[in-house]
Amino acid sequence: MNKIIILSAKKSCNKVKKLIQKLEDFAAMNNLKAEIEIITEFEEFLKHETWILPTVIINGKIAARGYMPTKEFLFKYLKSEAAGVNKQ
Numbered sequence: 001m002n003k004i005i006i007l008s009a010k011k012s013c014n015k016v017k018k019l020i021q022k023l024e025d026f027a028a029m030n031n032l033k034a035e036i037e038i039i040t041e042f043e044e045f046l047k048h049e050t051w052i053l054p055t056v057i058i059n060g061k062i063a064a065r066g067y068m069p070t071k072e073f074l075f076k077y078l079k080s081e082a083a084g085v086n087k088q
Contacts, residue, residue, distance in 0.1 A: 004034050023056075058074075
């Protein structure tokens, strides 16, 4: 399963809501399993060495900072659990 972490100042941010919807739609359309977690604690931002929000971390790698990633970009970071390889 893919692990997606979104670092954001608040969970109710419209940008974050749109991002979550885009990630969920993308995963469903491509038959990918993904767990999405939103983190709002400042200490966690420091652990990931980022202060540009929102930051998207996919499977332990920072995938995007401050913008909405494209579908092609998401394919680079998300992997199919069935295939066990990165989509490219």
